[in-house]
Amino acid sequence: MLFNDYPFLLVFLPAALLIYRLADPYPQARIGVLVALSFVFYAYGYPPYVLLLALSIAINWLAALAFGHFKRRWIITAAIVMNLAVLGVFKYANFAAANLGLLLGRPMPHLDIVLPLGISFFTFHHIMYLVDLRRGKAPLYPADRYALYISFFPQLLAGPLVRWSEVMAQFGQTVYSPGWQRRFCIGAAFILAGLVEKILFGDGMSRLLDPIYAQAAAGPLKDGDAWLAISVAVQILYDFAGYCDIAIGLGLLFGVQLPFNFNAPFRAASIQDFWQRWHMTLMNFLRDYVYFPLINARILPRRYLPLQSHAATMITMMLCGLWHGASWTFVLWGVLHGFALMICALWRRHGPRLPSLAGWSLTVSFVLLTGVIFRAGSLEVAWHVFQGLAVLPDLEHGRHLLPLLLAPLAAFLLPASQDIVAFFTRRPNVYLAALVGIAFLALLFELGERDVHEFVYFKF
Numbered sequence: 001m002l003f004n005d006y007p008f009l010l011v012f013l014p015a016a017l018l019i020y021r022l023a024d025p026y027p028q029a030r031i032g033v034l035v036a037l038s039f040v041f042y043a044y045g046y047p048p049y050v051l052l053l054a055l056s057i058a059i060n061w062l063a064a065l066a067f068g069h070f071k072r073r074w075i076i077t078a079a080i081v082m083n084l085a086v087l088g089v090f091k092y093a094n095f096a097a098a099n100l101g102l103l104l105g106r107p108m109p110h111l112d113i114v115l116p117l118g119i120s121f122f123t124f125h126h127i128m129y130l131v132d133l134r135r136g137k138a139p140l141y142p143a144d145r146y147a148l149y150i151s152f153f154p155q156l157l158a159g160p161l162v163r164w165s166e167v168m169a170q171f172g173q174t175v176y177s178p179g180w181q182r183r184f185c186i187g188a189a190f191i192l193a194g195l196v197e198k199i200l201f202g203d204g205m206s207r208l209l210d211p212i213y214a215q216a217a218a219g220p221l222k223d224g225d226a227w228l229a230i231s232v233a234v235q236i237l238y239d240f241a242g243y244c245d246i247a248i249g250l251g252l253l254f255g256v257q258l259p260f261n262f263n264a265p266f267r268a269a270s271i272q273d274f275w276q277r278w279h280m281t282l283m284n285f286l287r288d289y290v291y292f293p294l295i296n297a298r299i300l301p302r303r304y305l306p307l308q309s310h311a312a313t314m315i316t317m318m319l320c321g322l323w324h325g326a327s328w329t330f331v332l333w334g335v336l337h338g339f340a341l342m343i344c345a346l347w348r349r350h351g352p353r354l355p356s357l358a359g360w361s362l363t364v365s366f367v368l369l370t371g372v373i374f375r376a377g378s379l380e381v382a383w384h385v386f387q388g389l390a391v392l393p394d395l396e397h398g399r400h401l402l403p404l405l406l407a408p409l410a411a412f413l414l415p416a417s418q419d420i421v422a423f424f425t426r427r428p429n430v431y432l433a434a435l436v437g438i439a440f441l442a443l444l445f446e447l448g449e450r451d452v453h454e455f456v457y458f459k460f
Contacts, residue, residue: 190249226388
């Protein structure tokens with residue numbers, strides 16, 4: 001079920017709010033009702049995979065329970081390996097088979113499997129909890145609370161990645177306590193901001209970019225379209241940030257504050273700053289559960305720790321790329337960002353201080369150019385886009401105006417969406433509520449005039 005579609009906005013969400021309002025006076029019912037609503041939400045897309053989600057929750061909760069009773073570290077290790085194996089089968093089996101076939105010089109069988117929505121995200125949620133449980137940082141939780149942590153529908157399919165410590169205590173709290181009106185106002189503002197980002201900017205750019213990348217698959221781009229194609233990173237920002245803002249708004253409607261995931265990344269003055277602003281919950285996960293363990297492993301003597309740190313950065317970003325998709329272009333994208341982070345770290349230690357404008361220009365240029373590799377699907381398509389950059393764009397052509405001027409300018413100049421929402425909801429009033437209502441109606445009419453585009457990160 002898509003957040004930007006009529007079945008969700010006009011049927012599921014109103015029904016879910018009504019049902020939860022009826023359950024709110026009964027503390028014992030709140031978590032169970034939210035779990036049930038989350039499973040209904042997940043079943044809408046492909047019902048058989050509800051069994052996978054339920055089995056995943058049950059096995060991991062039982063593993064946590066067994067570890068709590070027997071205190072055997074191998075139980076957690078086995079559960080983590082199982083989670084990664086399931087993810088590997090669904091997401092990487094055909095990729096591995098195809099590459100093995102290339103090595104052996106013969107075709108390998110192709111598995112006809114559908115990637116379950118959200119599997120990358122709920123797998124990482126399992127891993128975060130299990131690792132922290134083994135470290136002694138996380139307690140055991142009842143089955144219903146753990147099930148809600150994994151399946152909570154606002155963040156189930158595409159994040160943001162939420163640590164158990166950020167939300168577990170919020171589950172089951174009364175929503176309709178004094179002050180709930182303000183929280184609902186802020187939640188509605190986040191949902192509205194996310195829909196604007198997704199429908200007007202993300203989808204608007206997608207309708208222009210998809211045919212261009214399809215054309216690039218046939219040969220080098222002409223007529224300056226390559227300059228439009230490099231704006232794909234901006235389109236991904238609006239698409240995914242829009243999803244996350246909707247998720248945050250939905251969470252607030254059900255009494256849960258989800259973490260922010262973007263902080264105006266295109267205003268970053270270095271690639272390190274960029275990755276502290278872009279998909280922040282994923283980077284926090286990779287930092288704490290991949291990078292730091294690699295650093296603390298003490299593989300090399302102490303005098304070589306800087307070298308180990310750079311190697312850890314490269315491995316972390318390679319895995320970041322591979323997590324995004326089973327393709328060598330994603331791995332290459334991760335490697336390039338790993339090298340950029342290494343160079344940035346070395347420059348900060350040994351080079352002169354760059355002016356902020358120069359650092360911003362280099363960062364944005366690098367992100368836009370590598371975004372082509374991220375989107376292209378093959379090096380050949382990416383090369384066709386880069387070849388087309390030799391032709392300057394025709395700014396008089398109307399279809400270049402929005403992606404090349406308005407959308408990037410908004411991404412480069414405006415503050416983060418959470419800051420914009422905070423500014424407008426600082427003092428909620430009836431006029432603001434009326435404006436939000438009118439804007440919602442306008443977006444609903446806009447949805448009726450356009451094809452619904454799924455969110456980019458549903459594919460990851």
